[in-house]
Amino acid sequence: MNHSELQQLTEQISQQFFGEKFRHKAVFNDRLKTTGGRYLLGTHDIELNRRYLEEYGKDELIGIIKHELCHYHLHIEGKGYQHRDREFKELLQQVGAPRFCTPLRDLQNKRRVQKRHDYVCTGCGQHFIRKRRFDTSRYMCGVCKGKLKWHRTIDSV
Template sequence: MNQEQLQQLTEQISQQFFKKPFRHKAVFNDRLKTTGGRYLLHTHHIELNRRSFVEHGKDELIGIIKHELCHYHLHLEGKGYQHRDRDFRELLQQVGAPRFCTPLKTVQHRKKTVKLHYYICTGCGKHYTRKRRFDTSRYVCGICRGKLKKEEGKA
């Protein structure tokens, strides 16, 4: 699907479901990573994620366009256009638009592995686990004021 077809589809959906014209631009924005689309308040344009169309098909794209058109038409009418507003939620329900888009498979939600640092008190034997490394010559045990030593075997 190219930009012209996307523009025509958006105008058609606006007329069909909202009975109002869409007079601005609808474009694919390939820099969008986690969202299906967005409505720009200042320019009134709609940007859509091409990967949502590629991965989930035309039906998902139509749902995202309906969602963004809800923002668009309510904003231009001066009504509540944000997700938390009643006007927005009611219009979503009327036109059958999804509140959230289907998550993308290509976006890898990786949890960053945290390297832990282990310390032991030479006086009382208390174990300390920290996410950040620290200078053992500057800090002492909180219980007995003994010296701390990094445990070599663990990390």
């Protein structure tokens, strides 16, 4: 599916389910990684993740387009367009749009390994675990004011 076909599909869905025209652009944005699509408040354009079409098919893409069109039409009308707004939730139900899209398969199975740094106080033995490594000569123990020393790196999931 190319950009013109996506634009045409979005306009058709807008007319069919919302009874109003979609007057802005709908494009694929290949930089989207964790979301199916997004509605841009400033330009009123809709960006969609092409990988949802490739992995789950046209039906999933249509659901995402409906979701983004809910944001679009409510924002244009000056109503509550955010996920937490009652008007948004009601419109989602009326048009049969999903509230959340299905997670991508590779993101489901991929666990991000985060490194943690374990520091120990030479005075009292207190351990401090931090995400970022730091210069131990600039800091001291918050318990006993003793010197800190780097102990080890911990890989956590």
